Amino acid sequence: MSSPALVRHPEDGMPTASIAEAGPVPAVTPAAAPTSFGALMLRWYRLNQGRLRATAIGIISLLAFLLVWHLLTTYRVVFFVRFTNVPSPLAVYASFVKAIHDPKFLMHVLLSCRRIFFGFSLAAIVGVPLGLIMGRFKLVHEIIFPVAEVLRPIPAIAWVPMAIMLWPTNEQSIVYITFLGSFFPILVNTLHGMSLVDPVLVRAAQCLGARERSIFREVYFPASLPHIFTGLTVGMGVAWVSLIAAEMISGQYGIGYFTWEAYSLVQYADIALGMIAIGVLGLGSSLLIRGAGQLVMPWRST
Amino acid sequence: MSEVLAAKPKGHIEVKNFSLAYETIEGPVQAVTDTQIHVNPGEFVSIVGPSGCGKSTLLNAVAGFLKPTTGIVTVDGERVNGPSAERGMVFQQYSLFPWKTVRENVEFGLKMRGMPRSQRERAARTLLGLAGLEAFEKHYPERLSGGMKQRVGIVRALATGPKVLLLDEPFGALDAQTRVIMQQILTNMWQRLKISVLFVTHDIDEAIFLSDRVYCMTARPGSIKAEIPIPLERPRQQSMMMSSEFLALRRGLMSLIREESLKAMGGEINDLGMQGLSIELQGHSLADVI
Incomplete structure (x- = not known):
């Protein structure tokens, strides 16, 4: 039972390589082929489509809020709530x-x-x-x-x-x-x-x-x-x-x-x-x- | 490094006259009674038994998390008084620190021991390399698969060079294929490190495939029902699980466990019968049906 330190003897028992292969292999991203700027932009757009949509809708809804505010105050609407003095x-x-x-x-x-x-x-x-x-x-x-x-x-x-x-x-x-x-x-x-x-x-x-x-x-x-x-x-x-x-x-x-x-x-x-x-x-x-x-x-x- | 991975048999676990009871309002509940087990240096020993039989309780007492009500637990003659880095533990739920990267998890024990950063980084890298995880050293555990998490768990427990390794149903949450691979990896590491292993499982095949000896526990309150040596030669291959020798061992253990499981479930099955939901026995005994 006088087996030497295992660092120096990776070949005894199950080889290290087989352990590595045993588990799920890391996903290796292939070296990206040079792509054109346009293609890159298109890919960025596709990846961020959801976020862009949310931003656009957010801006539209803020503008709509401003518009409603503007209309309510310029026409001095009084409907239960009084906008007469609201700036x-x-x-x-x-x-x-x-x-x-x-x-x-x-x-x-x-x-x-x-x-x-x-x-x-x-x-x-x-x-x-x-x-x-x-x-x-x-x-x-x-x-x-x-x-x-x-x-x-x-x-x-x-x-x-x-x-x-x-x-x-x-x-x-x-x-x-x-x-x-x-x-x-x-x-x-x-x-x-x-x-x-x-x-x-x-x-x-x-x-x-x-x-x-x-x-x-x-x-x-x-x-x-x-x-x-x-x-x-x-x-x-x-x-x-x-x-x-x-x-x-x-x-x-x-x-x-x-x-x-x-x-x-x-x-x-x-x-x-x-x-x-x-x-x-x-x-x-x-x-x-x-x-x-x-x-x-x-x-x-x- | 050589200190961490030095291959010299060590870690003689001895559990004598062991019993453990939990205090409840209705009085003490006996989880484990009158139990003696031992693990020789460098031996691989499993504990199997029906669920709730107290096998995890026994393991937690060896780890030092639970104090025995009677009896003592010793490792290499020293009494166990609490958890220590001498007894590495692997948990079913992996229990990696989510806020530490894979390498930081493996380094943890060495850091606690006060090893300088550069030294423990090197040690952790070597160990991760042995488990095929060097590419993941900077990942956080959340992003790993179950099998990879448990490999990190095992490597982390071994990093401090413990005398014994305690495993509490470590592969219970893994799918069948991953489990087989993990068993190979564990066997491999154990054979290199020559440390003692105490392994708790409810999987009979796993216990036979891995162990030198298997303890079978009774239903609660748990005690040792049988001690079965596993004479299968090493290194063990997957194909051995079809051998007549393996199957004979399996049959023997199966029937021991079934007896105990029935005892544990007996009450519940009778209760069902009282409600008119009984399983039609048709003249067979309950054991035959189940």
């Missing part, structure tokens, strides 16, 4: 052109973004690790979960008076409200992800010599990542909701305040501009999170 798309566009040359508008946008950045980042920095630890250690879960369950149903807006009392500056209380809004979705989804980690994967790691800390880093954390990112996406949405409400009530700057102020000052076009700006910013920030998710979880993009 037309052209009026909103005019105020948009004016706004982008106005440093005050840009400051409103930047301030809102900064509040989202701080509030949301804090929520992620606290919520994700806390969820991971609560998911792993029963005692921590038992201590923190009841408190979280009591606080969770309170809408962030209901926190506004309390936040103003708690924090010395207006800025801090608004960031705090934003933090609260995104914190609970992040925490709950991280917890959910932890509860769904396949125990067989943990066993597999243990059999390969992994200790507690490595299992946490190499199994629990990556296994929970998809749910963590769901939490971040939902949290980002709620962060914007909370921010705008807080700005409307207690702000002096910010896009929410801008929108509310426009109403007080009877600048109706600016109301719509503020709303659209909020929508675009919300969309942009959730796209950022989705992009980050694809970057962090390359195994999920097929």
